[in-house]
Amino acid sequence: MLDKTFNPADVEGRIYAQWETSGAFKPGRSGQPFSIVIPPPNVTGRLHIGHALNNTLQDILARFERMRGKDVLWQPGTDHAGIATQLIVERQLAERQMSRVGLGREKFLEEVWKWKAESGGAIVEQQRRLGASADWSRERFTMDEGLSRAVTKVFVELYRQGLIYKDKRLVNWDPRLQTAVSDLEVENIEVKGHLWHIRYPVEDSDQFITVATTRPETMLGDTAVAVHPDDARYKAFVGKMVVLPLTGRMIPIIADAYSDPEKGTGAVKITPGHDFNDFEVGKRHKLPLITILNKDGTLNSDVPAPYRDLSREDARKKVVADLEAMGLLEKTEAITHAVPHDEKTKTVVLEPFLTEQWYLNVEPLAAKAIAAVEQGETKFVPANWADVFFGWMRNIRPWCISRQLWWGHQIPVWYGRKLQEDTLGLGHRTAAFQTEPFCARDEGEAIKLAEEYYGEKVTIVDQTPAYASAQPAHYDVVDRQSIAQIWREEDVLDTWFSSALWPFSTMGWPDETAELKKFYPTSVLVTAFDIIFFWVARMMMMGTHFLGDVPFRTVLIHNRVLDEAGAKMSKTKGNVVDPLTLIDAYGADALRFTLAQAAGQNRDMRIGPTRVEGGRNFGTKFWNAARFCEMNACITVPGFDPASVTLTVNQWIVAETARTGAGITASLEALRFNEAADTAYHFVYDVFCDWYLEIAKPVFQQGADADKIETRATAAWARDTILALLHPFMPFITEELWARTSEKPRGSMLILVAWPDLGSLPKFEEASRDMAWVVELVKGVRSVRAEMNVPPSARPPLLLKDAGAQSKALLARNRAIILQLARLASAELADTLPRGCAQFVIGESVAALPLGDVIDLAKEQARLAKDLKKAHDEIARFDAKLANPQFVAKAPEEVLAEQRDKRAEASDLAVRLQDALGRLAG
């Protein structure tokens, strides 16, 4: 006997283990391939509600297609998440009074791997808690050996194709981590700031030229002032020099169209070393470039002594104060402006900083990816996301792929240098310090390349020699025993570089594996819109470039999960909804079903305890329906043919179940999860429980034996079918019921049961018409009873007046059901109605409850009058339409006929209501 409620905590773990050990998650069946790669979460992360949604949708598809007989590969794994992970480990080291630099690269990486081993399983365990049916035996990690091999191959090939190159230019620099970040990792945040107007004295005059800036400290690196060539105010100044305050340097006033006369003062300070635009201006005018910052963001030794080693913030204050003291600060305006921040922490202000970095010229790759989407080889769902994809791809810029981190794929480039023999120990030949990059798959190949290049033996040194970038005066530290040396590039690759290969690197590429052949391109990628650029676009580029085919046929973009109040979840706000807490409280099925129901196409979804409670209640409802079946001996009958049932109610539920199954199937095929979930929800509540099981009750209690047998078998069939249809959404509760609602153990777990094939079942149209009439009649009685305050315990008779032959037959056939559901003593035909009836119209008939003297005449009159008014309103609406000659002339015939029918219906209704009112009065 089933308990009154389902207790998820008792069964989820057990059932999950059964699935996993049975091999149900593994591919290898004979059907058509269906594959999904999971967006790999950060290996040391924890499951948040966004993951829960993302994984739920994938799992629904995986389970659905598996039941449909496809050979499903759901590829799981995790991402090494360079910056995030390195930061965590550094923080832990700091707590132990240790540091990354103090440990050194090798030891530090050992620490990271240790941490990965400790915490790396957590998120995967959480995905299991959710019920994810991924093939864990294939779990991959972006830094594991196979994937690293793919990364190296891709890098080397792109390098040799000339698409990867090193360049010295401004990058977005994170002074805290001391690494470059890509454009995408920058978030411009509006902050309150100031616009300082600073006077620069013009040489040999008592005049000033005033520039406006939000970053006054950068003036220490100014190398020009630019004005617009057509700006009459400043024409006379062009070509003159100004004395840069605080430094005394002389810098030119130049004319450049970059300067916008409308903005600021119309004259703009040019700092090529610390501003992307100024960098370009500097190039155009061959201006010197001065870097004023150290890598940690403090001011370096190229600024006047009072400012050295100050933080950016302190330097700003001091510069402003000093200028003010000198009377060179014209005014200070309070403004709000966008300032580049680190996209993840949103706290660190990034600086444009001149460094040498590795870049990938993505333009040719983007062209292929764009073409693939244009040709429909990959489809976006919803389709409008393709425009977002196109918009970015068509304006794509070189991707800065190097990071000054230790945790990540170390760039497979070795630098070599060769000392001229005659310079050994002498220290005067700069040529000796020329370095040459060798891009290679491994050290051996690098040595080979270098030896070919230098024509002599090469030795490896551990890391960049101190003298590699040193000045010639340091010659004497040279290791004289080696003439030619190579050392490996210390930088690592952007995490997204390896993620971009995920769809094929996880399948064994670059080897030509059976998986690749069968499962690439993958069927669908399920992800959120915020990583279209970071991830989707880059997978598209790498896939089309290296595999010659797109990585996925469909990209399903789902929306973000907000908290119940509609706010974005963030740790700082403390409104993060933890999916594990929800699973603990309501069960994984409840969370999954709620997420699926909320997964509309357009809007962000709001999820919180009250919503999930609804999902839990749904599970309980169905659980109890199954419990009712169990109590009434509804046992799955092997070989039962739903097409063979004879009772109206059974024919009806067979047809309704088939309709529901078709609806869910179509919705899932179209990736409309909310539609599929809603269809199931309403079928269970409104059809199966509220009507079918209620009607089955009297059958089970006092029906004929043959009817009982058929209804039991049909109920069991319908229940089993619903279990299967619900399984993708609520795998645990359905699996548990599947196991517990059969006398003998079933042959297979539900996870591998075939998706219900309902297409060939008869429609049972007559039974459906019967039931529609019964439902309408019962609802009519209930409505009257409630409104007329007929006590629930009272069992009045029902009289049916003016019934036609069909209604008479319907009443006769379904009398028992009607009496039970409407709580009536009798239901008979009548030619006339006694006084004091509560009446309602059903079809051509009038149904009446004779209430005698207890009837509240005024109330009944009002009720009927209200209905009558409604009918009259409708008639008026249809008349207006039908009286329009344009409508009659132009509307399609079937629409016209439909409108006439409806008009007639409303008109008949009005007549009968009028009669009823008349009887009431008379």
Added chain:
RNA sequence: GGGCAAUUAGCUCAGCGGGAGAGCGUCCCCUUGACAUGGGGAAGGUCAGAGGUUCAAUCCCUCUAUUGCCCACCA
């Protein structure tokens, strides 16, 4: 500054060229043998506003307003 999306019942959202839907909440009734994590009934909406297309517009088009998001080098 450019782009995208949204605006439907008190709240959260579906829907979508031919008679306005769900969940939650509210109100009334019911502890009836599957389920009170339940059942029955009801109230509640000129589908943001203004134009246009159409025989017909909540739905298509344009504009406006409001909100949210994305992108952008703005001193």
